[in-house]
Amino acid sequence: MLKQFYNKLYFLKNYFQEITVFSWDPEYTMRFHHVKSISHFSPIEVIREIKTSDTFVVGGELIDDSGGGLTFRLSKPFISKILGKKVIISAVSAKPIKFEVRKFLLRKILSKFELITLRDKFSYLYFKKLGLKNIHLVSDPAALIKSAPTSDIERIFKKYEIKKNKRIISVCLHPQFQQKRGWSVRKIYNEEILLEALPEAFDNLIDKGFQLIFIPTQISRVGDDRILAYKIRKKMKYKDSFKIIEELYSPEEIKGIIKQSELLLSMKFHPLVFAISEGIPTIAITCENLSRVKNFHKEMNLDRFTLNLDELTSKMIIKKVEDLVLFKSKIKSIIQLNAEKLKKRAQKNFKLIEKYIA
Incomplete structure (x- = not known):
């Protein structure tokens, strides 16, 4: 992670x-x-x-x-x-x-x-x-970490056949379960809601010309983000267009990938900080157990682009992406101010x- x-x-x-x-x-x-x-x-x-x-x-x-x-x-x-x-x-x-x-x-x-x-x-x-x-x-x-050089990101894109000339949406999701103090596991949210909403939303966004990249920020015995990504891809129509990065890259490289994106869809705190600090628009998915994500987005004046996981639908995700594209210049101005503050x-x-x- x-x-x-x-x-x-x-x-x-x-x-x-x-x-x-x-x-x-x-x-x-x-x-x-x-x-x-x-x-x-x-x-x-x-x-x-x-x-x-x-x-x-x-x-x-x-x-x-x-x-x-x-x-x-x-x-x-x-x-x-x-x-x-x-x-x-x-x-x-x-x-x-x-x-x-x-x-x-x-x-x-x-x-x-x-x-x-x-x-x-x-x-x-x-x-x-x-x-x-x-x-x-x-x-x-995380706001101060420098993005990896463009040449490093191009190497990653080449490895995963990611096209720089296509509009990129980066995705970071939180596993359903979280290990606590080594011996116990806590359920954070109902994974079925994501598995119902995200495959349809991602297929629709691919139809609209977007390219989706899943970026894992945790691959260890404590947890593996990729497991959820595989489940989502299995239910998608355009499986090959949902690129899952298979290895764990450094924070500098992850920030560099996000920097090349048109927007970030994230349930995780640090990727949101990375995106805002690079001026990239964000959509956050939150729940009661991910309160710091909700609080951060609200403090960044982006609560309009915060989605409650318990009420999540594919249409809601698509609508937020469309709104970000429609009001891109206004949102970018808000984000640039927040980036300096961060x-x-x-x-x-x-x-x-x-x-x-x-």
Whole structure:
């Protein structure tokens, strides 16, 4: 996937001599990101690493209380604080906590940390409402990642027989299930809704002259985006015109592919950030468990192009694509303004980190 820590890791290497990542899949993390990694579920190794570190950074998390997740997410930074380490919560999102006891716990723990930055306005306002003082509104560092050179993208297009002279719609979808804390799996949405709406919508868009590219951002034992794409293609009339990228490319390359697109259809947060930062119009598909996608699109003044998955139909998708094409110049103007805002706020995040680790 576009690892939740990756966009921070990309820049944190400028500030720290050595970095160790706690991961669900350490082997994959080391192979793909070229960084030392240990399992979340090796307590002795985790504590050993914390003891020898100077700073503990949490990046890209969603802080909520789903399935006991609050305790799990805060346990390591809390231990780090007990051991006298600096703790930075960097560019996270948050969902409202339901129970007062958990709110109290969250407030007490987070108030001890040196720095907390939130990557969307809704999370920032929620933390402010909780009474936290050490918080700052920033953007996700994905906005600052540079697209891969055009020559690299042309190589990818050639491999998958993607035609640059055809109008491209890039697609990023979220798997139906999400692995939580290594041993449990949570159902995020009903996949059948997508399998009913998307094949018909994609065939219709291909009829209108569009070329569709599916871009996986997660291929690991934790999850594989391509499985859903294969199911969609199996139900399509124009199977050969729905190009599924089979391998996991770097964030720079994924951003470069999106940059060559006329628009992006996405259920995922980071591809949306990539698109907006490159001035590419977006359509977001969201549900209750993908609130950060909905919040991000709303903050970008693009809620008109946000689709509720539970009500999704092929006609709704086609209509949104047609509207984007019809109002392209107006939408582009909105997106360009948001792109500059995103980049400035993302730069602010690392200026704050630099200040607090000095």
